Amino acid sequence: MENNKKNINSFQKKLFMSAKLINSVIIILLFFGMFVYYIFFPRTTESNYDKDLKKFPEYTREQLISGEYFKGISDYLSDTIHGRDKFKEYASQIEALYGIVDEEQFFGNPNPPEGNENSSYTNTSVQDESDNSEVSENDSSDTLSTDNSSDTVSVEPEPMDEQLCEGIVILGTRAMELYYGNTDNVKKYAEYLNAYKAQLGDGVRVYSMVIPKACAYYIHDSKKFSDVWEHTVNDLETIKENLNGVENVDVYNALLPHTAEDIYFRTDHHWTGLGAYYGAQEFAKTAGVPFSDLSTYKKEVREGFVGTMYRYTNNSATLLNNPDDFIYYVPSGTYTASFYDWRFNFIKNHDMFFYISEEKKSNLFLTYLNGDAYAAKIESDVCDNGRKLIIFKDSYGNPLAPYLLESFEEIYVVDIRKFELNGIEFIQENGITDVLFAMSAYSAASSGVNRDIERIRVIQ
């Protein structure tokens, strides 16, 4: 009996020690397994969510002394861990469990930037919108008469067309940047456009299309920022009042009846292809040119689009779990699209839509004209009204051209921040009849973009 008890005790003791051993062995295996994974698995070189991954630090004596060199190695290893994006997605799911996710979430600085009467974007540094996307040729439409090249295009990092406000609100499943506007800057914007009109004279029509940010339509239910939409309306009104000879394209009111439709992405800071359609329609009405109904376009859908706002909301699980459909409309009319550098040297032909790989899906907005990588010239086969259009734009202007094939014989698309030729001379030399400035409200209220508008006018 006593022996039995001793045996049971001894067995249980062994069992207990075995359990401790198992604990130790499993954890040691985990640490060593993760060591192999962390160091020897292929490193992540591109992320769907972050533009610039950490690079292995360059050795310098100063970096070594300051400790930055070793810190750089740690950062590089952590930032480029194999399967990084998957880790990030799991992390955002975990982080959503920290609390009750409110209908309204806020990221960044809730206050307007200081130093201006109602706000400013003057000192905000320009951020990059897109990463080094490897964009291959379009495969979405074979009806286009474009001389597609079959090469793969490496796109340089591009400056963001409009500067992101530090404050972002998620209301329900929609992320929006806060727009506080800047009266002084939008007045300057109007003045700069007026100068174009004055110089170009009556033979060329000049238009201003300032595209509101999503908060102009969807912020009303916010607990903290419900009145922010007014800034957009006030600034648009200021612009309209200060335009002289320049025709205002009232996009705000054109989009207003369509707010129940998907006119803005919920996970990205841009308007959608549908929003751009209504914008283009309003422009065509203002310019008095023909315009095709949406039903004549071929609808293309890319599901599971989680755009820039995911990154700027520190990988919000709300956005990740509620992706957008990226929908774009391919015109039935044929055309030839040519792409140029910023001094308008020819690079290649390609259709207007670029195929973005699944791995780079957070950059789907680059589908339109490959983002802001090139200047473009689109020659329509379905319009011969003698009208030639140039669009000076930020990235909000990229989706407009496909809707204007039946409206203009030629459409030039030029990024306002990058163009290196004199705009007036370019317009005159190419016989352009219509000049459209199409950009987001942020850009119009930004002194930086304003300066570019003027720079292009006076550059020699």
Add this chain to the structure above:
Amino acid sequence: MLFSDLSFLYLFLPICLACYFLTKKNEYRNFVLIGFSLVFYAWGEPIWVFLLIFSSFVNYILALLSEKHRERSTGKACFIAALLFNIGLICVFKYTDFFIENINGVFGTDIKPTGITFPIGISFYSFQAISYSIDVYWEKIKAQRSFHKLLLYLSLFPSVTTGPIIRYETIEDDIDNRKTTVTDMSEGFTRLIIGLAKKVLIANNLLLYVDTVFGKTGEGASIVADATVVGSWVGIIAYSMYIYYDFSGYSDMAIGLARIFGFHFTENFNYPFMCRTISEFWQRWHISLGSFFRDYLLYIPIFGKRLPYVSLFLVWFSTGLWHGASWNYILWGLYFGVFILFEMKLGKKRIKNAPTFIMHIYNKLVIIVGFGIFRFTDMNDLGNFFKNLVGLGGNELINEATVTDIKSYIFVIIAALIFVFPIIPLVKKLIEKRSLAIQAAAQLLATGSNVILLGVCTVVLVDTFLTNHPFLYVTF
């Protein structure tokens, strides 16, 4: 390098473990640990690692001399030189610019700050060196004959940057005769993972919440002023919890790591929020620092028991100053000194007879408000904070933003409040009363929870490694 860096967990530690356990003799293992400890330190402080080695060497020599010539004035001189050297190191690197700033403020001078950088961990390893020198001089311990063993004691990577402040006598035997048992290994890893979870899952998120309420330290004046009354209270409670989880999480990791290598560190925290009085709080909070001042500073002959109030405030002034070169830390230390004096005057009997409920309300209020002083280095922020606490800031009692902010971190806050109670020791105690078979089953369950916690922390760290806040006490 931080314990919560992926590079520490999955690069440094596995290589260190492999090298250590592939080495058979303790003598050689000591060299392995010294090597890795210096690499660990140099990873963040490539230059100041030489100061650490130099400091160890100076203390090694002076301790030997003070022991050898104990009966003569030379011995005393060496002992005093060791004290002056260590205190001098801290003063030069930590307080020079603070002194200059105050001299400029008081006398209107324009002395330029030196801009000298603060070597990580200097407050900790210098205090270890002081305790070592004093203990040798007091004949509590024998001076270490081997320099590399003293270097191991002072540079041991689990404690070198953020403590605990380990007494030499605690690990004297471990240095020569340690052995890692299966229990050491198992308990050590478990402790390491619990500490990691405290830091990554609770402390870091509490700080995010606190920053939402008060703004980031040093740049949140306007946000502090805007906080509601409820927001200020919940914010400062969360901040108190943050400090606890951040520092006790680090201590857990340090103790766990040391145990894996066969060292048995003393505890640094003992569920401080369970205290009944402020005196008890300090017996449970940062125990190694409190005991350092109690054992060494209170016995300075000119103060000691002859001038008890002077020595009391000297201890609390020093405690505050040790935390940082800023008046708010000094104020924070003296603030606790006042309450400890109050408790001394009140007497043990009265305190014992006071209703427990009242005592808890009293000490929690004192502690939490005290952490307000600790948080705000800017006196304007501190003033606004106090105004808001009592509703004199003209702010709302509560608003939707306050509710939204609390809701966003509510489960972290609840978890933080639950685990300030000694739940894990209680469960352990209950299990220990059961049969060994049940204990084995519980151990397997603990293994499962270790795996999950480590996995979750790893995932979160990949996402937050750039914003992974260093342990607060690293800056002290």
